[in-house]
Amino acid sequence: MLETWGLLLNGIAAASSPTILIAVAFGAVVGLFIGALPGLGPTAGVAILLPLVIGFDGTAAVAALGGVYYGSQYGGGVTAILLGIPGDSAATMTVIDGYALAKRGEAGAALGISIAASFIGGLVGLILLTTFATTIASAAIAFGPVEMTAVMVFALSLVSVLGGKDPIKGLLGLCLGLWLGTVGLDPIVGIPRFDLGSAHLFDGIEFSILAVGLFGLAEMYNTHLGEAEGENQIRFRMRDLLPQPRKIIRCWRELGTGSVIGFIVGVLPGAGATAATMITYAVAKRMAKDPERFGNGAYEGVAAPEAANNAASYGSMIPMFALGIPGSGTTAVLLGGLLMIGLQPGPMLFQTQPDFVWTIFGSFYIGNLALVAITILLTPLLASCAFVKPGYLFPAVIAIVAFGIYSINYSMFDVMLAMAFGVIGYVMMKLGYPPVPLILGLILGPILERGIRRTLVGTNGDPSVFFQSPIAVVLFLASAVMLFWPLIRKQIRNQRARPATN
Amino acid sequence: MVNEFKISRRSFGAGLAALGIAPLVPRLARAATYPDKNITYVVAAGVGGGSDILARTVARVIEDKKLLPVTMIVENRPGGSGAIGYNYLNSHEGDASYLGGVGVSFFTTPLLGKMRYNYKSFTPLGALARSPYILVVNSGSDIKSLDDLKSASSLRVGSVGAVADEALLSHLLNKEMGTQIRVVPYDGGGEVIGAVLGGHLDLMWGNPNEMLEQVRAGKMRPLAVSAPERIKELPEVPTFPELGYDINHTQLRAIVMPAGVPAEAVAYWEGVLKSVAESDEWREAYLDRFNEIPLYLDSASLAKEMEATSSRYEAMMKELGLLK
Numbered sequence: 001m002l003e004t005w006g007l008l009l010n011g012i013a014a015a016s017s018p019t020i021l022i023a024v025a026f027g028a029v030v031g032l033f034i035g036a037l038p039g040l041g042p043t044a045g046v047a048i049l050l051p052l053v054i055g056f057d058g059t060a061a062v063a064a065l066g067g068v069y070y071g072s073q074y075g076g077g078v079t080a081i082l083l084g085i086p087g088d089s090a091a092t093m094t095v096i097d098g099y100a101l102a103k104r105g106e107a108g109a110a111l112g113i114s115i116a117a118s119f120i121g122g123l124v125g126l127i128l129l130t131t132f133a134t135t136i137a138s139a140a141i142a143f144g145p146v147e148m149t150a151v152m153v154f155a156l157s158l159v160s161v162l163g164g165k166d167p168i169k170g171l172l173g174l175c176l177g178l179w180l181g182t183v184g185l186d187p188i189v190g191i192p193r194f195d196l197g198s199a200h201l202f203d204g205i206e207f208s209i210l211a212v213g214l215f216g217l218a219e220m221y222n223t224h225l226g227e228a229e230g231e232n233q234i235r236f237r238m239r240d241l242l243p244q245p246r247k248i249i250r251c252w253r254e255l256g257t258g259s260v261i262g263f264i265v266g267v268l269p270g271a272g273a274t275a276a277t278m279i280t281y282a283v284a285k286r287m288a289k290d291p292e293r294f295g296n297g298a299y300e301g302v303a304a305p306e307a308a309n310n311a312a313s314y315g316s317m318i319p320m321f322a323l324g325i326p327g328s329g330t331t332a333v334l335l336g337g338l339l340m341i342g343l344q345p346g347p348m349l350f351q352t353q354p355d356f357v358w359t360i361f362g363s364f365y366i367g368n369l370a371l372v373a374i375t376i377l378l379t380p381l382l383a384s385c386a387f388v389k390p391g392y393l394f395p396a397v398i399a400i401v402a403f404g405i406y407s408i409n410y411s412m413f414d415v416m417l418a419m420a421f422g423v424i425g426y427v428m429m430k431l432g433y434p435p436v437p438l439i440l441g442l443i444l445g446p447i448l449e450r451g452i453r454r455t456l457v458g459t460n461g462d463p464s465v466f467f468q469s470p471i472a473v474v475l476f477l478a479s480a481v482m483l484f485w486p487l488i489r490k491q492i493r494n495q496r497a498r499p500a501t502n
Numbered sequence: 503m504v505n506e507f508k509i510s511r512r513s514f515g516a517g518l519a520a521l522g523i524a525p526l527v528p529r530l531a532r533a534a535t536y537p538d539k540n541i542t543y544v545v546a547a548g549v550g551g552g553s554d555i556l557a558r559t560v561a562r563v564i565e566d567k568k569l570l571p572v573t574m575i576v577e578n579r580p581g582g583s584g585a586i587g588y589n590y591l592n593s594h595e596g597d598a599s600y601l602g603g604v605g606v607s608f609f610t611t612p613l614l615g616k617m618r619y620n621y622k623s624f625t626p627l628g629a630l631a632r633s634p635y636i637l638v639v640n641s642g643s644d645i646k647s648l649d650d651l652k653s654a655s656s657l658r659v660g661s662v663g664a665v666a667d668e669a670l671l672s673h674l675l676n677k678e679m680g681t682q683i684r685v686v687p688y689d690g691g692g693e694v695i696g697a698v699l700g701g702h703l704d705l706m707w708g709n710p711n712e713m714l715e716q717v718r719a720g721k722m723r724p725l726a727v728s729a730p731e732r733i734k735e736l737p738e739v740p741t742f743p744e745l746g747y748d749i750n751h752t753q754l755r756a757i758v759m760p761a762g763v764p765a766e767a768v769a770y771w772e773g774v775l776k777s778v779a780e781s782d783e784w785r786e787a788y789l790d791r792f793n794e795i796p797l798y799l800d801s802a803s804l805a806k807e808m809e810a811t812s813s814r815y816e817a818m819m820k821e822l823g824l825l826k
Binding site for chain 2 (some may be wrong): 054336347
């Protein structure tokens with residue numbers, strides 16, 4: 001343990017060399033903007049920067065790419081709060097309360113909480129990464145298709161918490177999302193599904209295309225500029241542009257649980273940061289004394305998912321550093337980066353390249369501190385976006401969003417698809433269907449499908465294995481409790497109430 | 503020939519430079535000195551993957567050895583299981599300033615139908631290396647040799663995608679050895695390694711580069727190699743052919759151009775690729791680095807190889823019921 005801290009201190013010292021500092025700052029700022037740009041997430045960000053930074057020396061290149069990764073986790077929350085569009089998939093849950101806060105005029109406070117949560121989540125994730133990487137890695141590989149199925153069942157059982165006022169509408173949205181998740185080449189047998197006769201849909205529907213349509217464009221279609229401007233203008237106060245420490249401290253519990261759960265789910269193969277944010281949000285809402293506040297601008301609703309997605313990004317690096325295998329789409333590109341600079345990722349990286357690994361870890365600590373400073377300084381400027389009249393703001397946002405979507409695959413088809421999802425989102429909004437369950441269906445559905453089908457291919461169709469894994473059984477039971485929690489709680493209350501009335 | 507005069511926006515600068523150097527040279531004479539425009543290497547996959555690393559290494563070796571008078575630009579066009587990238591390359595018919603790498607999806611995606619192209623829509627230029635597959639098990643496994651596969655029951659092998667080299671090889675294995683190994687497709691090579699380490703899969707196929715680190719760390723045990731010759735770094739591991747099984751399938755690192763490019767361009771690139779394949783820089787930066795087998799194929803031999811590869815995939819996809 002002590003030895004680890006010694007190595008880490010050496011790493012931080014090594015990472016303080018001017019070249020690496022510049023690389024970290026460069027990567028973090030690029031990541032911040034890429035994360036904030038709807039359409040481009042951390043995977044695209046790392047991929048865009050990879051050919052550029054290969055010219056740096058090896059360690060600086062990876063430090064810069066790491067900066068893009070965690071920088072984008074900070075940036076994703078910014079767009080979610082200010083525009084109500086998740087900048088990347090891990091920021092979807094932040095939209096719910098973050099955007100509600102911004103609409104209420106508290107953009108500064110929401111951004112402050114998001115920054116603090118990102119930092120704390122990041123720090124917890126980093127400390128766990130640096131101290132327990134090898135131990136956690138061997139636990140993570142225990143999660144095979146059976147266990148991943150159970151994790152996804154558990155995550156989906158939480159949708160009932162997130163569905164808004166009408167659980168049936170939430171469920172229908174989820175089903176639509178699950179169906180959209182089946183578009184593309186079948187992951188197990190390879191035939192195209194619902195491809196509309198076009199190769200554009202072979203890789204499935206990109207999260208950001210759906211998110212931009214459902215959240216961003218739908219909201220804009222719904223705004224009647226002429227009438228909105230007079231009445232909906234929120235009063236502008238300088239105070240609302242600044243982060244507010246007291247509100248941050250009040251969320252300590254959500255910050256803690258968000259960081260830990262985010263990290264654990266982030267380590268699991270293929271589960272990713274988005275599932276982590278969803279689980280922490282649901283847990284925070286379940287634990288709250290007054291869950292009604294969630295969804296209407298609760299500070300805790302921003303704190304929990306933002307802590308989770310930052311912690312998850314470090315969790316997903318564990319399989320990469322400890323086993324030499326990618327834990328997420330972004331770490332897969334990072335791993336390619338290691339190969340390009342001439343490093344051989346593998347289970348021996350800690351032994352064969354200790355200087356490299358510890359310097360990179362050191363650079364992560366420095367990068368996180370730098371990001372807090374940068375984002376706090378930017379907060380007043382960013383928060384003032386919330387006070388710009390829609391007539392000026394929306395054309396700019398539409399241009400940025402269209403550019404972001406187009407740049408994923410250089411495809412006009414994708415832009416048209418986002419516009420179509422905007423129409424669907426508008427209809428859903430008018431009918432009172434929440435968009436979040438639909439998005440979650442699209443992200444989690446494919447992981448669930450792969451889990452179930454990989455298991456069944458492996459056992460020749462015998463489903464009994466699902467109940468032979470202790471991890472899976474515990475998660476299935478937890479899912480049942482989550483689903484029936486409202487009924488159970490009622491029962492407990494009745495039990496308690498009875499002696500009192502007697 | 504007409505296409506050689508077409509100046510794309512990207513090469514406009516290069517064109518101007520050429521004009522500046524030789525303003526009085528007639529246009530026809532300039533057209534004869536191919537290449538006069540920057541070359542775009544289209545990668546039908548994202549940054550950081552195998553085909554991307556190949557492209558960037560080729561571009562670097564060409565630059566270091568000054569084999570081209572113009573610049574080579576690597577352009578990633580991912581999406582649609584390769585369809586987006588190869589459609590893009592195919593749309594530059596007759597334009598010898600575009601080329602692209604050949605991956606598995608180059609053959610398999612068009613076989614699924616509905617594409618405007620297939621492998622015959624491209625002009626083969628040459629191949630630079632090939633990569634065999636090693637069949638491995640978790641080092642804690644009871645399977646010590648290939649023969650143990652026959653007695654073991656209900657084995658699972660990983661594959662990266664449903665229609666992939668790993669699936670093709672596993673079907674060959676079942677046919678040759680009479681085994682009933684089930685193929686479980688995953689989305690990436692790393693996921694498959696994780697599943698083998700965690701005991702969720704019994705076997706996997708991997709390129710030497712993927713597998714050597716795991717083998718050296720004592721996490722995986724190699725069983726056999728899918729090529730006629732053994733791997734330099736693993737001299738004790740037998741090959742399938744020497745054990746008497748007809749399993750010989752390697753991944754070709756090949757480069758193609760759009761259809762209808764002039765014969766001079768093909769001859770020019772055969773020369774460039776031959777110099778790359780035989781250079782020390784290539785050996786160091788690619789072959790030794792990723793433990794691949796040295797190889798050079800010219801246009802005609804690559805054409806033959808592509809035909810054979812495509813028919814292997816077609817046969818497998820028919821067996822899987824993906825094609826009629």
